[in-house]
Amino acid sequence: MKTYDLLGIGIGPFDLGLAALAEPLHDVDAVFLDQRDGFAWHHGMMIDGATIQVPFLADLVTMADPTSPYSFLAWLKATGRLYPFYIRESFYPLRAEYDQYCRWVAEQLPTLRWGRRVTSVVRVPDPATDGAYLFEVTAQTAHGVEKYCAKHLVLGTGTQPRLPAALSGLDGAGPVVHTSEYLPSRAALVAGGAVTVVGSGQSAAEVYRDLLDGCGTAPGEHRLDWVTRSPRFFPMEYTKLTLEMTSPEYTDHYVSLPIGQRDVLGREQRNLYKGISGDLVDDIYDTLYRKSALGTEVPTTLLSDTEVVAARFDADGAAGAGEYVLTLRHAQLGTTAEHRTRAIVAATGYAGSVPGFLAPGLVNLDERGRYAVTRDYTVDDDRRIHVVGGEEHTHGVTAPDLGFGAWRNSVILANVTGREPYAIERRIAFQQFGLPDAGRRAIQRDNEMEVAR
Incomplete structure (x- = not known):
């Protein structure tokens, strides 16, 4: 062989x-x-x-x-x-x-x-x-x-596509799809008349924007809602010094941290690569503004800091056609409410x-x-x-x-x-992500003196 x-x-x-x-x-x-x-x-x-x-x-x-x-x-x-x-x-x-x-x-x-x-x-x-x-x-x-x-x-x-526990195993008449299957399911989603996007980041925003054009217009009129547990619809941070975090030096720093600290940082840094492009955020707002300027209410709701904690299918809802009932919990208020929809798009990432x-x-x-x-x-x-x-x-x-x-x-x-076929850059950033060696030694010395006292 x-x-x-x-x-x-x-x-x-x-x-x-x-x-x-x-x-x-x-x-x-x-x-x-x-x-x-x-x-x-x-x-x-x-x-x-x-x-x-x-x-x-x-x-x-x-x-x-x-x-x-x-x-x-x-x-x-x-x-x-x-x-x-x-x-x-x-x-x-x-x-x-x-x-x-x-x-x-x-x-x-x-x-x-x-x-x-x-x-x-x-x-x-x-x-x-x-x-x-x-x-x-x-x-x-x-x-x-x-x-x-x-x-x-x-x-x-x-x-692989990841569904939160609340949305896993839902069995109903309307589609429940992950964004990885969005386009093949788009017609079925819209046909139900009410779509709820659950999740955050670029994929959620792209689906919401794509469905927004047909929201509240005939033919193909449908209701559209967006629920995210993120505290806001945050844009991806794309400033130059932040981009230096995609560097060998920052990776060296990150790898050196304890596992618990890395896990905390990973959650805190999601807006560095899981946020929404600023242009798309603005386009969504401009589209909502343009629709509202016609003098009619746009059938859409955007809910931030809100998590889907439970879900079920109500076969008797929506005039007997059936609909999903999502239990929503607002993180800041600590209150819950029910939200009804005919179809769900889960922009809940991958694992x-x-x-x-x-x-x-x-x-x-x-x-x-x-x-x-x-x-x-x-x-x-x-x-x-x-x-x-x-x-x-x-x-x-x-x-x-x-x-x-x-x-x-x-x-x-x-x-x-055992050689370097392509040159490997070791340093590309202007900033330093840890303390300089002299600074680390000084802090260590001060700590040792404090302990001695």
Whole structure:
């Protein structure tokens, strides 16, 4: 059986970028497996006009190799769209453009294997080296079972749509959909006549804005409400010094913190990457203002600091057609109220997990059952199993950031090859995220003196 230097499981943007950066390297024989039939990125949210929230430089490869033939600009040139993109004068590609670009890259890479559902990963002896081991990966295909051997693994299995407990298992006549399935469900949502968006962030705002055009107008008139437990409809913080937190230095700082402090920071920093674009916030307000200027009440309500704590289906509601009854709790007031709706869109995010195909003891886990990811993105004692996109709890805001993916992939390839195929920047920020060494020593000395007294 052939032995690969590197085997990736899951082909999202991060592993796709790794495959693109590994392709020209003579000392990396790589293969990447995915259970899907081809590349797809958030197809349920390809709302017309929606953009990604990072500049085009945050493509699969540019921040590691600006000369790569797999860059976003290379795709624009190859498809005859470079000059229109230039004239448009916006750093932010359309979401549909980014998906097309990724699929263009995927079509060019011979290292990708689609339709492979990984069922097990175990250690096996390396026949070429006495006492060493390899990883044996078993995958189920439409034509039977395949086995692969590799020296290094990269786990890029991504995250799965998450529904809060209150909305899980609801059984009723109207649709209850996660935003990942929004577009295929849009007609059914609107047909019910009353839609409630539950959740926060960019996805919730995009769905609300998309449905707002038909709210209170005929034909296709429907009621639209938005419920979020966030204290406000906050915009993503995108100032330059804040953006320096997507840096190697801040990641070093974040990784060094105790697990409890990292978990608190992770919740506090959500507006850094889970907020709403400022332009979209303004567009929603302007649309509401324009509709209200016609002199009629817009059938919509926006509720912040409000959580859905329970939900049920009332078959006798809405003139016998049935409707959902949501129990809402306002955090500041501590009061509850019922809200009725015919359909629900859950913009409640995604959750990662450790895949069940990994043999017991293969990876290190923390006290909460999550990957115990080291600074160089490994999760095993021998530093041969890497994680991409599953380290938000250990590495903070850089984990889900598309713009930092190429930097992380450069670190992984350096670990695999024992050299630095792509230059790895160690310092890029003007600010410092901890105390200078002299300051730390002075504080430590003062503390020791205080204890002595």
